[in-house]
Amino acid sequence: MNNKIDIIIGGFQKCATTSFQNYLGHHSKIITHPQIEMTYFYNNEEYSKGWDNVRADYFDQNENAFYLAKHAALLRSETAIQRLYYHNPNVKVILILRNPIERAWSSFLMELRNKETPENFETTVNKLKIPGKIDIDDWRQNVYIGNSIYPKYINSLFKVIPEENVKLLVLEEFENDRMTVLKELFMWLGLDNELNQEVVENRHNQLKSVRNEWLNKPITWILKEGSIQKKTLQKVLSPKVRNQLGAKLRNVNTKKVERPELKQHLYERLQWFFEPIISETEQILKREIASWK
Template identity: 25%
Template sequence: MIKKPNFIIAGFPKCGTTSLFAYLETHPEIFIPQRKEMNFFSYPIIKNLTGGEGDKVIVGTQVSTWEQYMSYYRSVKNEKAIGDASPSYINFPDCFSYIKEKLDNPKIIILLRDPIKRSYSNYLHLYRVGREKLDFNSALLEEENRIEKKYSPMWYYKRHSTYYDKVIEAQKAFRDVLLLTQEEMNKNPGGILKQVFEFLEVDSSFVPPNLDVMYNKGGVYKKNRITNLFLKQSKTKHFLSQNVSLIKKLKPLKDKILSSFEVAPPPLDKQSEDFLIKHFKEDVKKLHKLGVNTSNWNQNYFIE
């Protein structure tokens, strides 16, 4: 009988979930499929959100059936902790009941990040792959219109950087919820990983051999035929991306080539920053009262 996941990295996107995933998969007592972001439990929602450029291509690659989902766990052996890293889940609390129906009561890990930085990182990702054509401030103003047009969640720069209500919903739905921040993990990866291992009830003395590596750092590249070849999304690329072993083999070459075209990302403009400070202020204050470590976030959230 195939064992089911008993923990989930449930969110938030662009908050260090790729790094956490990469560290956890090195632990001998943890099994996590090489494929990240299967998004099975949020699929019934996101399958209908395809209004933006490139959305249909990505939705078409998501795990859509229980049989397909469980096939990723066939090689589980005696590992104590079995995981699913799909950071879309936290943004759709409606899928929590589906998770509980199928997995009972898995442990939930939630990573947060200064919401302004998460918003801008999300924007830069879509800008980098050629889907986002607007400047950041214009994109923020266009967000509600995009939501009405059923763009995919990847375009929700503000909405998916508002954490408090979703965290509360997760705490109500699940017994064991661990809240961390990307800033804490960047500053003290060893200490945070020890905390995660204790939460998952695996050997907490284990030190991941890749702990000095920060994954999915993002970046912006000069636009030319070579960078377009690597970054522009297509059905063929997304089909190939499901071959995880192939992608892992090709990634060092891809990173080496792209690094020669890397340029500094455009700085966050003051108008957008001021707008977002005001937008996120109350949410951040509530998170702080909840016990989230906001000491490394923009302190202007707390200025009246």
């Protein structure tokens, strides 16, 4: 506890990273950031400012607390992993693994608000030619399918972060017994389990759709990384105010929707594709993941 990141939830997108940040953030000895993601290690411009100049943008100072960060895309950058290790060689990394098919489908559903269509997902799946291998030049395969190829990212992490400092959780096992999994996680972190059932049952970042397409376009411009609108706001607003504004803009034009089911023939093709990925993930965990089969 020295004003550096002690714990980080490092992945993966659509694997309940936001929920776990909220669960752990309720602990009396843990403080976390209000932003959706803590991008310090990933963003070159941000990293160049140095931790002492950036920390206050994310955290209130508390020398008696553990600093918890979350960045679902952290493992996509080997440089970010190395920066994390240099920042704190003893950092604890939490990774949540979800059925790779369900994660891929959820990743696509999140993009429906950005003009994606079900036909695009079907085309992406049908383009898969070799089990476990994607076309790295196809952005949809990278985002929807590639982020479910867990062993690639886990092995890259293990090259830098000691395995004993990495906790791999299976989301479906957590859903089956939330309190037990969190109790074991807190024990691994060296903390008492303070959570109650009500906190643990809360769900975050559920599927939403756009209310008004006309309003969605300017909101997207404002929130998009690197846009002129966002860069302008970064110059005139503090990070905490920007975060509050971003949260309000995201919520004002969205509504909860029922999660559509993945077509059976696409599910079966993805089972074929992910079979070697699941097998390799089981080898890393040294056990079977029955809920993925």
